[in-house]
Amino acid sequence: MTSQEFAARVANAPTAVMNSVPAVSAPTVRLASVSRPKRPRRGLIVGGAALFLFLVVVFLLLTSRRSGAEDVSPTQPIRLPKASGHSGPTTVKARPPPVPGAPTSTPSNAGPLVAEEPPGAGNTTPTHGTPTDEPESVGEYPKETTFVLDSKRHVLRVPLDLVAFSRLDASVGYSFWGMTQAKWVADPLIHEPSPRREPLVFFLLSGDAVRPEVREGTVSRNPITLQGVRAISLFTLGEPTREDLSPQSVYLRKVNTEDQQRFTFHPEPMRISARKGFLIQGLDARQTYALSLVPRGEGVFLRGRAHGPAAQVACLEWSPHEAAPGTGAPGTYAEQPLQLLISEWREARVRGIRGLRCAFIDDASFDNEGEAEVRVTPWEKTRRPSPANHEEAERLALQGQRLARSGQHHDAFLLAEDCLRIAPEQPDCLVLSGGMQVLLGRTEAALERYRTFVKRHPNHPEARSVNEILQTYGQTNSGKTPPSLGR
Numbered sequence: 001m002t003s004q005e006f007a008a009r010v011a012n013a014p015t016a017v018m019n020s021v022p023a024v025s026a027p028t029v030r031l032a033s034v035s036r037p038k039r040p041r042r043g044l045i046v047g048g049a050a051l052f053l054f055l056v057v058v059f060l061l062l063t064s065r066r067s068g069a070e071d072v073s074p075t076q077p078i079r080l081p082k083a084s085g086h087s088g089p090t091t092v093k094a095r096p097p098p099v100p101g102a103p104t105s106t107p108s109n110a111g112p113l114v115a116e117e118p119p120g121a122g123n124t125t126p127t128h129g130t131p132t133d134e135p136e137s138v139g140e141y142p143k144e145t146t147f148v149l150d151s152k153r154h155v156l157r158v159p160l161d162l163v164a165f166s167r168l169d170a171s172v173g174y175s176f177w178g179m180t181q182a183k184w185v186a187d188p189l190i191h192e193p194s195p196r197r198e199p200l201v202f203f204l205l206s207g208d209a210v211r212p213e214v215r216e217g218t219v220s221r222n223p224i225t226l227q228g229v230r231a232i233s234l235f236t237l238g239e240p241t242r243e244d245l246s247p248q249s250v251y252l253r254k255v256n257t258e259d260q261q262r263f264t265f266h267p268e269p270m271r272i273s274a275r276k277g278f279l280i281q282g283l284d285a286r287q288t289y290a291l292s293l294v295p296r297g298e299g300v301f302l303r304g305r306a307h308g309p310a311a312q313v314a315c316l317e318w319s320p321h322e323a324a325p326g327t328g329a330p331g332t333y334a335e336q337p338l339q340l341l342i343s344e345w346r347e348a349r350v351r352g353i354r355g356l357r358c359a360f361i362d363d364a365s366f367d368n369e370g371e372a373e374v375r376v377t378p379w380e381k382t383r384r385p386s387p388a389n390h391e392e393a394e395r396l397a398l399q400g401q402r403l404a405r406s407g408q409h410h411d412a413f414l415l416a417e418d419c420l421r422i423a424p425e426q427p428d429c430l431v432l433s434g435g436m437q438v439l440l441g442r443t444e445a446a447l448e449r450y451r452t453f454v455k456r457h458p459n460h461p462e463a464r465s466v467n468e469i470l471q472t473y474g475q476t477n478s479g480k481t482p483p484s485l486g487r
Contacts, residue, residue, distance in 0.1 A: 134153075136275070136279060137153070137154065137278045137279065138278075138279045138281065139279065139280050139281070140281060140282045141280060141281070141282040141283055141376055142282065143282070145375060145376050145377065146373050146374070146375050146376075147278055147280055147358075147373065147374045147375075147376070148278075148296070148371050148372075148373055149278050149313060149358060149359065149360065149371060149372050149373070149374060150371055151300045151301070151302060151310070151360055151365070151368035151369060151370050151371065151372075152365050152368045152369070153276075154276060154277055154278050154358070154359040154360060155276065155359055155360050155361075155362050155365045155368065156237070156272050156273075156274060156276060156277065156314060156359045156360070156361050156362075157272075157276075157362060157363065157364065157365065158204050158233050158235060158272065158361060158362070158363045159363075160363075162233045162234060162235050162270055162272075163231050163232070163233050164232055164233060164234040164250065164263040164265070165231060165232040165252050165261060165263060166230075166231045167230075167231075168207075168229050168230050168231060168232070168252075169254075170207050170208075170209055170228045170229060170230050172254055172255065173225055173226065173227050173254070173255040174225070174226045174229060174252050174253065174254055174255065175223045175224070175225060175226075175251075175252070175253045175254075175255055176203075176219075176223060176224050176225075176226050176232070176250075176251070176252050177219070177220065177221060177222065177223040177224070177250075177251055178201060178219035178220065178221065178248055178249065178250040178251065178265075179221065179248065179249045179250075179251070189349065190288060190349045190350065190351050191338055191340050191348060191349065191350045191351070192338065192350065192351045192352040192353070193317065193336070193337070193338045193352050193353065198245065198246055198248055198267070198336075199236040199237075199238065199245065199267050199336045199337075199339065200218055200236060200237075200336075200339040200340075201218065201219040201234055201235075201236055201248060201250065201265055202216065202217070202218055202219075202234070202235055202236065202237070202314065202339075202341075202361070203216065203217055203218070203219055203232055203233065203234055204216050204232070204233040204235075204361055204362075204363065205226065205229050205231075205232055206229070206230050206231040206233070206363070207228045207229045207230040207231070208228070208307075209227065209228025210227075210228050210229060211228075211308065211406060212302070212303070212307055212308045212309060212310050212311060213308075213311050213312075213399075213402065213403060213406070213408075214226075214406065214408070215302075215310070216312055216314070216341070216361045217312075217341065218341065219234070219248075219250055225255065225407065232252065233363070234250060234263065234265050234270060235270050235272050236267050236270060236271055236272070236339070237271070237272055237273075237274050237314060237316045237337075237339050238271060238273075238274065238316055238336075238337050238339070239271070239273060240268060240271065241268070245267040245268065247265060247266050247267070248264070248265045248267075249262055249263070249264055249265070250262070250263045250264075250265055251263075274314075274316040274357040274359065275357070276359060277314075277315075277316070277357035277358050277359035278357065278358050278359065278374070279318060279355065279356075279357050280318075280355055280357075280358065280374070280376065281318060281320075281354065281355035282354075283353055283354050283355055283356070283376075284354075285351075285352050285353060285354055287351070287378055288349055288350070288351040288378070288379045288380070289349065289350050289351070289376050289377065289378060289379055290347045290348075290349050290376075290377050290378075290379040291315070291342050291347060291348045291349070291350060291356075291374060291375070291376060292342070292347040292348075292374075292375045292377075293311070293312070293313055293342045293343060293344050293372055293373070293374060294372065294373045294375060295309060295311075295344065295370065295371075295372045295373075296370065296371040296372060296373060297370065297371070298370065299370055299372070300360065300368070300369070300371065300372050301368065301369050301370055302360060302362045302367075302368050303367065304367055309370070310360060311343055311344040311345065311399070312341050312342065312343045312344070312361075313341070313342050313358050313359060313360055313361075313372065313374065314339070314340075314341055314342075314358065314359060314360075314361050315339070315340055315341075315342060315348075315356045315357065315358040315374075316337055316339050316356065316357050316358075317337040317338035317339070317353045317355070317356060318353075318354065318355035318356055318357050319337075319354060319355070320354060320355070338350065338352075338353055342358065342374065343411075344399060345396060345399040345400060345403065345411065345414070345415035345418065346411070346414045346415055346418045347418060349379050358374050389422050389423065390423060390426070392422055392423075393419050393422050393423035393426040393429060394426075394428070396415055396416075396418060396419035396422070396429065397416070397419055397426060397428035397429050397432060399415055400412045400413075400415035400416045400419065400429070400432050400436075401428070401432060403415060404432065404435070404436060409436050409439045409440060410440065412432060412436050413432075413433060413436035413437060413440060415432075416429045416430075416432040416433035416436060417433060419432075420433060425452075425456045425457075427453060427456070427457045427460050427462075430449050430450075430452055430453040430456075430457075431449075431450075431453055431462055431466070433446075433449045434446045434447070434448075434449035434450045434453065434466075437449065447470065447473065450466050450469060450470055451470065453466055454466050454467055454470065
């Protein structure tokens with residue numbers, strides 16, 4: 001084929017047009033025209049937003065309803081807003097959790113939660129020895145006449161911040177006394193409340209060499225000699241008062257020296273609460289009572305058995321109203337609650353009170369053991385002596401002899417007289433009474449005790465010595481003091 005023929009055929013042949021409608025036998029697909037419809041996607045977004053808004057509204061509604069009443073935990077207190085007149089937060093006592101097996105429904109008559117003020121919300125003066133939630137020991141007289149004191153439970157604890165004299169030399173002796181504005185009766189026959197401005201001041205001695213029978217006592221104008229002492233605590237008993245009680249001066253001086261210390265005792269901040277003591281109530285204010293202390297078993301040990309048994313308890317007057325002492329008439333002193341010590345070796349007599357709280361005095365109770373009984377009996381001046389009790393008389397004689405050896409002649413004499421009231425012919429008590437009265441300057445009374453001893457006990461081992469004293473003194477009768485056999 002020539003070039004002319006080829007050109008003519010090309011010119012007469014049909015041509016294919018791009019992007020034209022395809023033939024039926026060979027359709028073409030336009031990719032640009034294929035797309036996802038937009039209306040369904042827009043509906044999903046709107047639906048999701050509506051669901052989210054609905055959930056938010058429901059959550060807000062639930063939150064607003066719960067904010068008005070919070071759950072009360074049965075074991076945790078809830079703090080309430082401070083109320084006017086209170087100095088601290090107030091707590092609410094929630095009901096305790098239900099006991100397993102008990103019904104959980106709330107009774108219809110259940111009371112509301114009770115708001116309670118926190119400790120110290122008031123403005124009263126703090127008192128040492130604040131009681132715990134332990135139930136109080138209470139005895140009712142005359143249903144009971146013997147009341148048992150536990151040396152671990154019924155203890156008035158003396159804290160360290162009541163130490164008035166510290167760092168003392170236990171190897172030297174000290175003279176100890178106090179000065180008060182009122183004239184105290186050193187040894188009243190009957191204790192009773194009386195108007196006065198100064199409460200009784202107690203002391204507690206610290207030191208390994210201090211004897212148990214002299215470990216606690218009351219401060220008086222008459223100096224006493226202390227041995228083996230390392231520290232002295234001073235305090236008074238009772239709840240805070242609103243009275244302007246006068247301070248008191250207490251002195252301590254080394255024996256045979258001019259080395260003297262003075263301590264000013266302020267009653268209010270140096271008080272110990274007696275609420276942990278055993279409460280004896282039901283007494284008649286018109287009746288006089290005799291109070292005695294009797295150990296149980298081997299006795300009471302407040303510092304271990306190596307230091308010997310304790311022999312005293314402190315008692316504070318109790319009133320059914322439990323109010324602070326009131327003021328008297330204009331120009332008179334307030335009537336302070338009666339305070340006293342009860343000892344094993346002599347009974348105490350009280351009048352004009354309706355009850356007592358009694359307890360041991362100690363600086364700690366973890367090593368205490370033993371019990372003692374406080375016995376209450378009516379007392380009359382004309383009452384007859386009790387029947388002879390030889391066992392009790394012998395115990396009193398031993399206590400008196402121990403006091404005599406420690407130089408407490410007056411207390412030993414009083415103990416001997418208590419012994420003779422129980423057993424008028426007890427030989428050891430007759431000799432002890434006579435010997436102590438010799439040392440106290442009561443010569444005639446001492447000789448009378450010696451004569452009774454010789455007459456009732458002529459075969460006693462000490463009868464010969466007592467006879468010699470009586471014969472020697474009777475022959476000379478020169479006013480010389482006879483020797484003492486009471487030691």
